[in-house]
Amino acid sequence: MSSIRQKNADRIEELKGVRDTGLDEARLVAFLAHAWQTPKGLYGWLATVDHKVIGRRYVVTAFLFLILAGLSALVMRFQLAAPEAGRISPDFYDQLFTMHGTTMMFLFAVPVMEAFAVYLVPLMIGTRNVAFPRLNAFSYWIYVSGGIMIWIAFAFNTGADAGWFSYVPLAGQFYGIGKRPDFWAQMVTYTEVSALAVAVEIIATVLKQRAPGMTLDRIPLYVWSVLITAFVILFAMPAVMVSSTMLILDRLVGTKFFDQAAGGDALLWQHLFWFFGHPEVYIIFIPATGFVSAILPTFVRRPVFGYLGIVLSLIAIGFLSFGLWVHHMFATGLPQLGESFFTASSMMIAIPSGIQVFCWIATIWGGRPIFATPLLFVLGFIFTFVIGGLTGVMVASVPIDLQVHDTYFVVAHFHYVLVGGAVFPLLGAVYYWFPKATGRMLSERLGHLNFWFVFLGFNLTFFPMHILGLQGMPRRVYTYPLESGWGSANLFISLSSLVLFVGFALFFLNMLLSFRNGLPAGDNPWGASTLEWATTSPPPSYNFPRLPVVTHREPLWAEPDTLAVIEGLRVDAREVLGGMVADAVPQLRLPSADNSIWPLLSATAVGGTFFASIYTPWAVVWGAIPISIGFICWFWPKGEPEDEE
Amino acid sequence: MSTLFLTACSDWQSALHAHGDNARKIFDLIWTFGAVAATTWLLTVLVLAMALFRSRPPEARSPLQIDPDQERRLNCAVGSATALTVVVLIALTTGSFFAGKSIASMSGSETVTVRVTGHQWWWEIRYPKIGSLQAIVTANELHVPVGESVKVKLDSLDVIHSFWVPSLAGKRDLIPGRPSELTLIADKPGVYRGQCAEFCGYQHAHMAITVVAESREAFDAWRSRQDANAVTPSGDEERRGQAAFLGTGCALCHAIRGTPASGTVGPDLTHVAGRRSLAADALAMTPGALAAWVADPQSVKPGAKMPRIALSADDLNAVITYLGSLE
Numbered sequence: 001m002s003s004i005r006q007k008n009a010d011r012i013e014e015l016k017g018v019r020d021t022g023l024d025e026a027r028l029v030a031f032l033a034h035a036w037q038t039p040k041g042l043y044g045w046l047a048t049v050d051h052k053v054i055g056r057r058y059v060v061t062a063f064l065f066l067i068l069a070g071l072s073a074l075v076m077r078f079q080l081a082a083p084e085a086g087r088i089s090p091d092f093y094d095q096l097f098t099m100h101g102t103t104m105m106f107l108f109a110v111p112v113m114e115a116f117a118v119y120l121v122p123l124m125i126g127t128r129n130v131a132f133p134r135l136n137a138f139s140y141w142i143y144v145s146g147g148i149m150i151w152i153a154f155a156f157n158t159g160a161d162a163g164w165f166s167y168v169p170l171a172g173q174f175y176g177i178g179k180r181p182d183f184w185a186q187m188v189t190y191t192e193v194s195a196l197a198v199a200v201e202i203i204a205t206v207l208k209q210r211a212p213g214m215t216l217d218r219i220p221l222y223v224w225s226v227l228i229t230a231f232v233i234l235f236a237m238p239a240v241m242v243s244s245t246m247l248i249l250d251r252l253v254g255t256k257f258f259d260q261a262a263g264g265d266a267l268l269w270q271h272l273f274w275f276f277g278h279p280e281v282y283i284i285f286i287p288a289t290g291f292v293s294a295i296l297p298t299f300v301r302r303p304v305f306g307y308l309g310i311v312l313s314l315i316a317i318g319f320l321s322f323g324l325w326v327h328h329m330f331a332t333g334l335p336q337l338g339e340s341f342f343t344a345s346s347m348m349i350a351i352p353s354g355i356q357v358f359c360w361i362a363t364i365w366g367g368r369p370i371f372a373t374p375l376l377f378v379l380g381f382i383f384t385f386v387i388g389g390l391t392g393v394m395v396a397s398v399p400i401d402l403q404v405h406d407t408y409f410v411v412a413h414f415h416y417v418l419v420g421g422a423v424f425p426l427l428g429a430v431y432y433w434f435p436k437a438t439g440r441m442l443s444e445r446l447g448h449l450n451f452w453f454v455f456l457g458f459n460l461t462f463f464p465m466h467i468l469g470l471q472g473m474p475r476r477v478y479t480y481p482l483e484s485g486w487g488s489a490n491l492f493i494s495l496s497s498l499v500l501f502v503g504f505a506l507f508f509l510n511m512l513l514s515f516r517n518g519l520p521a522g523d524n525p526w527g528a529s530t531l532e533w534a535t536t537s538p539p540p541s542y543n544f545p546r547l548p549v550v551t552h553r554e555p556l557w558a559e560p561d562t563l564a565v566i567e568g569l570r571v572d573a574r575e576v577l578g579g580m581v582a583d584a585v586p587q588l589r590l591p592s593a594d595n596s597i598w599p600l601l602s603a604t605a606v607g608g609t610f611f612a613s614i615y616t617p618w619a620v621v622w623g624a625i626p627i628s629i630g631f632i633c634w635f636w637p638k639g640e641p642e643d644e645e
Numbered sequence: 646m647s648t649l650f651l652t653a654c655s656d657w658q659s660a661l662h663a664h665g666d667n668a669r670k671i672f673d674l675i676w677t678f679g680a681v682a683a684t685t686w687l688l689t690v691l692v693l694a695m696a697l698f699r700s701r702p703p704e705a706r707s708p709l710q711i712d713p714d715q716e717r718r719l720n721c722a723v724g725s726a727t728a729l730t731v732v733v734l735i736a737l738t739t740g741s742f743f744a745g746k747s748i749a750s751m752s753g754s755e756t757v758t759v760r761v762t763g764h765q766w767w768w769e770i771r772y773p774k775i776g777s778l779q780a781i782v783t784a785n786e787l788h789v790p791v792g793e794s795v796k797v798k799l800d801s802l803d804v805i806h807s808f809w810v811p812s813l814a815g816k817r818d819l820i821p822g823r824p825s826e827l828t829l830i831a832d833k834p835g836v837y838r839g840q841c842a843e844f845c846g847y848q849h850a851h852m853a854i855t856v857v858a859e860s861r862e863a864f865d866a867w868r869s870r871q872d873a874n875a876v877t878p879s880g881d882e883e884r885r886g887q888a889a890f891l892g893t894g895c896a897l898c899h900a901i902r903g904t905p906a907s908g909t910v911g912p913d914l915t916h917v918a919g920r921r922s923l924a925a926d927a928l929a930m931t932p933g934a935l936a937a938w939v940a941d942p943q944s945v946k947p948g949a950k951m952p953r954i955a956l957s958a959d960d961l962n963a964v965i966t967y968l969g970s971l972e
Contacts, residue, residue, distance in 0.1 A: 089947055090847045090848065090947055090948055091847060091947070094846075094847065163844050167804075167843070167844070169803065169804045169805070169821060170804040170805065170844070170846060175803065175804050175846070260822025260823070261821075261822070265822070265823075266822065266823070267820060267823060297708070301708045302708050302709075302711065303709070303711070305716075305719055306720075331807055331815075331816050331817055331842075331843075332818045332820060332823075332825075333817055333823075333825040336745065336746070336749055340742055340745070343738060343741055343742070344738050347734045347737065347738045348734070350730065350734055351727065351730055351731060351734065354727060354730045355723070355727050357689065358722075358723040358726045361689070361692055361693050361696050362696075362719040362722065362723050364693070364696040364697060365695075365696035365699070365719060366712075366715055366716070366719055367708075368701055369697050379693070379697070382689070382693055383690060386685075386686050386689050386690070387682075387686055390682035390685055390686055391682065393678065393682065393734070393737065394675070394678045394679070396741075397674060397678060397737070397741035397744075397745075399670065399671045399674050399741060399744045399748055399815060400671060400674055400678060400741070401815075402671065402815025402816055402817075403668070403671050403675065403811060403816070404660070405816060406807060406816070406842040406844075407842070470659065470660050470661050470675070471657075471658075471659045471660075471661060472657065472658035472659045472811045472838075474809070474840055474841070474842045474849075476844040476849060477849060477850035478849075478850050479850050481926075483657060484657055484658065485657055529708070554708070557709050
């Protein structure tokens with residue numbers, strides 16, 4: 001009896017493994033590097049679950065899609081530069097604007113925001129990896145296969161062509177052309193799956209894995225913003241998942257969800273789509289405000305003014321974003337009372353957005369601005385986003401919307417909101433965190449040039465569109481008559497878009513050049529206050545040799561010399577610290593999943609099933625077999641008992 | 646830059662040139678909202694510039710040393726700005742609500758009812774039977790009496806379109822299976838252009854509608870002209886044209902009242918030559934344009950549902966002459 005007990009005790013002792021308690025620096029780092037390494041070579045590249053590797057990959061992929069979508073816009077501007085130009089066919093034009101919108105929304109904007117979150121959140125909250133690291137790898141592979149699929153379809157003249165919101169019946173079984181809408185619907189399914197996966201990881205990571213002492217009111221504002229975004233994703237994405245599935249069912253197996261002749265309803269699509277589609281805008285915008293709240297304090301040398309106000313505003317925006325969807329449908333003729341409700345809620349969302357802008361300006365007022373490139377982008381953001389917000393108030397009014405809906409006014413409005421409101425902060429964020437991710441600074445000279453070209457190019461391109469829209473130019477037209485008088489403004493816009501193009505070219509050039517030759521960054525080149533700057537640039541695979549303890553909202557400003565750390569974690573295997581949701585008191589040591597090839601193989605099985613289901617409903621049945629095999633192998637228990645301590 | 650756009654601004658199809666009650670109310674609202682928005686933006690940017698460039702005491706402090714007096718002042722400023730935002734938004738919402746209500750109250754007093762059906766990519770227009778006048782079908786050109794309110798009943802049989810004549814009224818979608826309606830009034834005689842505003846496929850760009858607002862007398866005269874059947878061909882050329890029209894594919898899709906042609910797929914051509922434009926305002930109504938359109942519709946509107954019909958050159962000319970006589 002006693003010998004068995006002794007054996008068990010030995011076994012438990014052995015399981016507890018090597019802890020970092022009292023370990024000297026060299027051995028600690030050696031252990032951690034071994035436990036958290038990504039193996040060299042192809043296998044390691046495919047099997048890694050390091051959030052930084054995956055995050056970087058996500059960012060690069062998203063920017064490649066940005067280039068594709070941007071180039072499609074340039075081709076459209078080439079066609080629109082002159083009335084009745086006839087440079088490209090309407091068929092090709094329809095595919096271009098659909099691919100532009102679809103790619104920008106589903107394959108660039110949302111994924112790039114997720115990508116930054118995946119990269120930054122564990123560093124900013126002081127942990128070693130995201131919760132569910134393999135799910136993270138899986139989400140990337142699903143995302144990239146969806147994106148590649150729809151662009152290959154485009155290359156074979158099967159590009160989606162019914163607009164990024166693919167209204168039925170135009171995209172339905174009778175009017176949709178060939179397999180084009182099916183590719184669109186399935187691509188949406190891929191990105192939903194990956195976005196939901198990331199949302200779940202972010203929520204679990206932020207709620208459970210924060211550094212000890214990082215109570216709710218010490219969470220960096222950027223992390224707050226991605227946490228709220230993750231909740232919005234969780235509630236919004238299922239609506240589009242339902243609608244894209246119903247669309248493909250209508251097209252593939254002859255269900256009649258949207259066929260009014262058989263008792264379906266074309267308007268149902270719009271409700272479902274916009275119930276997702278409007279929150280989608282905030283899924284892009286809320287993390288961007290997080291970038292602003294992260295960059296601003298560093299470059300004005302003071303904490304953000306009104307931390308609580310900003311957090312509450314973000315939560316309010318997250319909630320209100322679900323009460324706006326009908327303002328995309330004012331022209332469909334809904335009852336006036338209903339429309340008034342959605343006008344009021346659309347106006348209301350201007351209040352929390354306004355509060356954030358006021359807080360940022362107050363922050364600048366109370367600080368001492370340093371005009372580095374990231375700050376320039378933040379200022380450009382305030383300048384342009386306020387215009388987009390105010391035209392948003394205009395289109396929230398039902399009568400005004402009935403004139404400007406589906407015109408270039410709306411095109412101008414949402415580009416001001418999405419480019420001004422999200423891409424400007426994103427570019428600022430790249431300048432801000434590039435040194436952390438690569439260990440090298442981006443060139444400030446090229447950065448300033450980049451900013452001015454993008455800023456001027458953007459405003460010169462999109463501001464005139466407000467006027468064109470009021471003058472009656474509808475959106476999504478491949479051409480317009482000479483008599484319209486829209487020609488000179490359109491030529492001006494097309495020429496200005498070249499300035500914007502040069503701006504983005506400078507951005508990518510700067511990244512390429514600085515990646516090789518940029519000045520070495522050091523740990524904290526900007527003198528910033530949050531935890532990601534406490535580790536090396538680029539961070540090691542395990543992020544921090546010892547996990548930090550947080551005693552202040554701006555930890556690196558409060559304790560500039562040494563940060564308190566916590567000990568007791570295993571270092572010979574992957575382990576992270578789990579804490580209480582509200583006050584981040586350490587609760588338990590959590591094992592963290594090791595590298596695995598199964599997320600990739602499962603993603604291949606899932607992706608292959610989605611792809612094949614474009615052609616036959618039986619794909620879902622047969623695809624279930626490889627998917628099950630993939631998931632079973634992925635989750636197969638490794639025989640290591642849970643640490644009960 | 647502003648002169649470039651002002652000179653380019655035409656009276657062609659513009660929400661900024663309101664010639665009807667509905668559109669004028671919206672125009673006023675656009676200006677009000679626009680002025681408030683511009684003021685707000687200017688103030689924001691001004692305060693931002695002051696925040697950036699105000700003079701500051703030279704000493705460099707730790708970023709965590711916050712001046713409590715300044716903090717109180719900032720709190721006060723942010724609070725007031727928020728309160729002001731709320732007040733302005735409530736005012737705008739109320740203004741928008743009442744404008745919407747007054748536009749909605751226009752319905753109910755209509756003297757003319759017309760039914761507009763959207764097709765890929767043209768507009769079918771039906772005037773119902775009224776008094777001794779029979780119901781008629783025409784296309785792409787809507788005639789209305791000036792100063793009277795007109796009820797436009799909207800529906801679609803294929804995909805979603807949107808009826809939009811910016812100078813007269815805001816838009817309204819045509820959704821299959823969900824008939825809707827719109828009231829519009831034109832204050833002064835004129836020709837107003839409108840265009841489909843909901844993306845509807847290949848030729849969404851060429852799906853325009855012309856609204857001709859004319860005096861009551863002129864309108865009644867037009868209405869009775871439309872009541873008549875198509876003119877009988879008077880010359881050899883016209884007769885040959887009619888024979889070719891009826892003998893080839895044309896009559897399968899198009900109707901000409903008073904002839905055996907009774908297709909309903911394409912526009913009714915009974916009085917086609919009396920219209921100002923053809924192919925939903927893709928071309929002006931001239932013999933040359935008509936010939937170009939009939940000879941090769943796909944080069945004018947790629948993707949349009951009208952196929953190219955193989956006609957000999959002589960037959961083509963005859964068909965054009967015949968159609969040109971259908972005033």
